[in-house]
Every structure is written in C-alpha cells, then in structure tokens.
Amino acid sequence: MSMIAAFYGSKSILITGATGFLGKVLMEKLFRTSPDLKVIYILVRPKAGQTLQQRVFQILNSKLFEKVKEVCPKVHEKIKPIYADLNQKDLAISKEDMQELLSYTNIIFHCAATVRFDDPLRHAVQLNVTATQQLLFMASQMPKLEAFIHISTAYSNCNLKHIDEVVYPCSVEPKKIIESMEWLDDAIIDEITPKLIAGRPNTYTYTKALGEMLVQQEGGNLNVAIIRPSIVGATWQEPFPGWVDNLNGPSGLIVAAGKGFLRSIKATPMAVADLVPVDTVVNLTLAVGWYTAVHRPKPTLIYHCTSGTINPCNWGKMGLQVLATFEKVPFERAFRRPNADFTTNYFTASCWNAVSHRAPAIIYDFYLRLTGRKPRMTKLMNRLLRTISMLEYFINQSWEWSTYNTEMLMSELSPEDQRVFNFDVSQLNWLEYIENYVMGVKKHILKEDMAGIPEARQHLKRLRNIHYLFNTALFLIIWCLLLARSQMARNMWFFIVSFCYKFISYFRASRTLKI
Numbered sequence: 001m002s003m004i005a006a007f008y009g010s011k012s013i014l015i016t017g018a019t020g021f022l023g024k025v026l027m028e029k030l031f032r033t034s035p036d037l038k039v040i041y042i043l044v045r046p047k048a049g050q051t052l053q054q055r056v057f058q059i060l061n062s063k064l065f066e067k068v069k070e071v072c073p074k075v076h077e078k079i080k081p082i083y084a085d086l087n088q089k090d091l092a093i094s095k096e097d098m099q100e101l102l103s104y105t106n107i108i109f110h111c112a113a114t115v116r117f118d119d120p121l122r123h124a125v126q127l128n129v130t131a132t133q134q135l136l137f138m139a140s141q142m143p144k145l146e147a148f149i150h151i152s153t154a155y156s157n158c159n160l161k162h163i164d165e166v167v168y169p170c171s172v173e174p175k176k177i178i179e180s181m182e183w184l185d186d187a188i189i190d191e192i193t194p195k196l197i198a199g200r201p202n203t204y205t206y207t208k209a210l211g212e213m214l215v216q217q218e219g220g221n222l223n224v225a226i227i228r229p230s231i232v233g234a235t236w237q238e239p240f241p242g243w244v245d246n247l248n249g250p251s252g253l254i255v256a257a258g259k260g261f262l263r264s265i266k267a268t269p270m271a272v273a274d275l276v277p278v279d280t281v282v283n284l285t286l287a288v289g290w291y292t293a294v295h296r297p298k299p300t301l302i303y304h305c306t307s308g309t310i311n312p313c314n315w316g317k318m319g320l321q322v323l324a325t326f327e328k329v330p331f332e333r334a335f336r337r338p339n340a341d342f343t344t345n346y347f348t349a350s351c352w353n354a355v356s357h358r359a360p361a362i363i364y365d366f367y368l369r370l371t372g373r374k375p376r377m378t379k380l381m382n383r384l385l386r387t388i389s390m391l392e393y394f395i396n397q398s399w400e401w402s403t404y405n406t407e408m409l410m411s412e413l414s415p416e417d418q419r420v421f422n423f424d425v426s427q428l429n430w431l432e433y434i435e436n437y438v439m440g441v442k443k444h445i446l447k448e449d450m451a452g453i454p455e456a457r458q459h460l461k462r463l464r465n466i467h468y469l470f471n472t473a474l475f476l477i478i479w480c481l482l483l484a485r486s487q488m489a490r491n492m493w494f495f496i497v498s499f500c501y502k503f504i505s506y507f508r509a510s511r512t513l514k515i
C-alpha cells in the first residue's frame, strides 16, 4: 500500500490554480490514487462566460479525467469550487466560504500564478506576491493545516548560473514592493521595472523570486515547502502519455513549427533543454506534501524538479526529434513544410526571419488580397516572432540546479511510493517522450484526428511542389533581370550555353561513331 496515497485518503485539500495545466494533473492524480479523500476545494474565477460549475464540469468531462471517473465515480461531489479572484483584496472569497476553508483545510497546494512573461509589474506582483501573502495569512488561521506547498519556478533565480535549493534574497524586500504598488503610478512602475528585475528577463521570474522570499519570511510557523519545476511539458506516463492542453513553453513552438510558420529560430543547439513532464512535477509535489506534513522539516525545504543535471537533453536533439515526428504524424493544413534551422548568430537569425518568416507572410497576404480576402498572415507572424523573442533567453543558455533535497526525498519513499509517485527523470527516454509530446499537441491542442494523416501528407507534397515551382520561377526571373542588365551575366550565359552545345555535339558524335 502506498503511504502517500493513504496519507491523502482522509484529507481536505485546497488547490489554487486547479484550472491550469499543472493544477488539473494534480487534481487528477489525487483523485486517482486517493479516491477516498474528503474534499478538494479549488479557488476558481468565472472565465470566458463560464460559471465555476461549468468550468469544473468541463474539466471533469475531459479525456484527462476518464480514468478518475472509473476509480472515483463520485468525483463530482468531492470537488468544491470556491469563488475567488487572486487579483482582488482578500482574494474575493465570501465569508461563509472562508469560514469553511479555515475550519477544514489540511493541505494547501498553491499553483496559481500569472505565467505571462510580459505582464506589467503591478499585475505580476498582485498575482505572484500579494495573493501568495494573502494565502499565507489564511493558512496561518487554519488550525488543521498540515502543509503549505508553494509552486515556484526553477527560473526564479535565472540571473545565476548555478542554483542551489535555497531562497536567494532580492535587493528589495517583497513587503516593500507590495506597499509601493499601492501608491506608485503605472508610468513610474514601468520606469523602475528594468532596475528592479535586473539580471532577469521578465517580471514573471522576478515576482516568482519575490514570492519565494515571502513564503520563507511569512510561512515561519507553518509547514512550508517550495517546489521549483523547470519547463513543464506534456505528461510522460500518467494518466496517459502526451497530454497537454495549453501553448505555454515548448507546446506553442511545436504548433508553430508543425504548421510551418516557424522555420528557423535563434537557439543554441547544445544548450540544455531543461524540460520536466507535468506528471513528474505532480508526483514530486504530492510526495513533498506528504513529507512536509509528516516529517515537518525545518528550515523550509526547496525542491528542484529539473532534468538537466540528471538526464540532459539539448535543444538540438529536441528539435531534430520534433521534426522526425512531423514526418510520421504531420499536422493538417500546414502553411509551409516543417523545418527548423537553429542559429546562434543574431545577424543570421535576422536574415532567416526576413526570408523564412516575413517574406512568405507578405507574399501570402498579397495572394489573399488578390483573391479578395482579408490579409492576416503578417500580423500572425509578427506575434509569433514577438513570442519567440521572449523565449530566446531560455533557449540560448544552460543552468545547473542542485537536486539534493529531491534526491533525499526519493530515498525516504517506500519502493511502492517510488513506483506510484515516480519523479526520477533518469528513466525518461527523451526520443519517446518528445514523440508522444508532439502527438499529444496534435491530438489535444489542435484536436486533429489521426485519420487525417494521409490527407496531411498529400498537402505537404503539394506544398513541396509549390516550393520547387516557386524557387524555379524566382531563379528564372532573377536570371532574366541579370541578363538584361549585366554584361558579365550575358558572358556567363553565353559560356554556359556554348559549353552545353559542345558537350551535346560531342556526345552525339561519340554515339554515331560507336554505331
């Protein structure tokens, strides 16, 4: 019997960010391995015209939860959505709900965050720092609370090259930053943002670092732990390989490459692609929750959930495997044939952007205009290039994360728990994982059916023919222009034609002689 599964068996658990990528997989695993848990409270806001109940209904009816419904048929009754908005003071939780949460919660998993790289500092602070402070305050009033698990990111200290499992202080105290957001106006905040985030590429990584500091400072009397995953990717094994449902991290670029929009990228092929499957992160999170509640380690432990030091894969290998999978399972209605040229040089990258991205988009928009349709490709391409420019920081360098606490935790687990809550990435076969990831993107994000593969292949063949035709036509046009304007080109042309004529005459003469 799994000790971890048994531990969660009788608990009331509070999850923030349960509607997100990680949160959904966390809920799924909890219900599947501990179907008799008491209740999972989830803090949710209405979104895209859907009520809380509709959002929960949609999650439970997704493919991700198919196995859960077999082992825990009453799963609907065990999820309690609580209206909350982390953007608001007191998280906008009603008095009755707050009372219930304070009275019964045993474990908190704090996953909610803004993961956008371009969020204004004020918003990122509100979500990733102030809301964390408010949740810690709530936690401090929970008599039955056994553990508070905070999900951060391995990149919170990406200004360093070697990162240990410790909280590194930021130059300004998080409480001061929270206070200053109350009276500084937006223009001044924008002005000081680059100075505050110094060394980090965006407000996301900075505010996640502030969040960690706050957890360490204000979680003093609680049993707190911090988990730092690197780049979270599709599921590796559970509940099935390749599940993914959003475009963050590599998923968006896999879509862009598979559809033929992204053809080259400024990336260092030898840099480590520090991906971790989402089910690995979830297994570690649940093991940490158990360990923190049962063993109450002091001081606060931080766990790195990374792959680079244990089982490294680099961006070059990943790119090649992604392309190889496109050969097997092409995406439908691609704009161009998938290709991925990696370059580390800024000038080459700019040239490739002009030739491989902007020019085809302009030509396609011209074609759309000619056929009376609204041009859209240039706009889409500009957005894609903007996204890529934000990810470049992470795909052109490597980091080293120590993993002593994570290894220590593994050694504390029983053999059964090591199997059920496996977070050992040394067993990960990258080629297989990436293939399943790409297929998962096709099935679960693009909602493409495998039955459409022959048609997708035909479409790629047509694109290849168009590509050859286009290149031949372009070559001929350029050549004719050169002939009309340059004596040297004409001389070369004369030389080539007379050479070919002589060669053919010689070939004919030698054949006649043989006969």
Ligand SMILES: CCCCCCCCCCCCCCCCCC(=O)SCCNC(=O)CCNC(=O)[C@H](O)C(C)(C)COP(=O)(O)OP(=O)(O)OC[C@H]1O[C@@H](n2cnc3c(N)ncnc32)[C@H](O)[C@@H]1OP(=O)(O)O
Binding pocket: 115, 116, 117, 118, 153, 154, 155, 230, 231, 232, 247, 248, 249, 250, 251, 252, 253, 254, 256, 257, 318, 319, 320, 322, 323, 339, 340, 383, 386, 387, 390, 391, 394, 395
């Ligand atoms: C063969 C090639 C091989 C592949 C090589 C793979 C390379 C992978 C590189 C991955 C590096 C990832 C590094 C992450 C490291 C930090 C990890 C974490 O802690 S943090 C956790 C990770 N956090 C993140 O990854 C957040 C990154 N994302 C952002 O911060 C924002 O989306 C944005 C600022 C990039 C764009 O903002 P904005 O212009 O306002 O646009 P919206 O947001 O409104 O979306 C517009 C459209 O773009 C769509 N789309 C969205 N994302 C991506 C994507 N990645 N890509 C492509 N597309 C994407 C989106 O669906 C939408 O489509 P539509 O609905 O219009 O059709």
Ligand SMILES: NC(=O)C1=CN([C@@H]2O[C@H](COP(=O)(O)OP(=O)(O)OC[C@H]3O[C@@H](n4cnc5c(N)ncnc54)[C@H](OP(=O)(O)O)[C@@H]3O)[C@@H](O)[C@H]2O)C=CC1
Binding pocket: 016, 017, 018, 019, 020, 021, 022, 023, 043, 044, 045, 047, 084, 085, 086, 087, 110, 111, 112, 113, 114, 115, 127, 151, 152, 153, 154, 208, 228, 229, 230, 231, 232, 233, 246, 248, 249
């Ligand atoms: N994905 C990755 O690559 C990595 C993620 N992480 C960390 O993991 C955690 C989860 O990330 P992930 O699941 O990928 O992110 P998602 O963007 O998929 O999910 C974010 C969650 O936070 C919720 N949330 C955001 N704003 C609010 C708000 N104002 N009120 C209530 N809820 C809100 C979202 O709710 P809603 O559905 O309503 O928007 C959603 O449930 C984060 O802490 C992130 O920093 C760390 C490393 C890498």
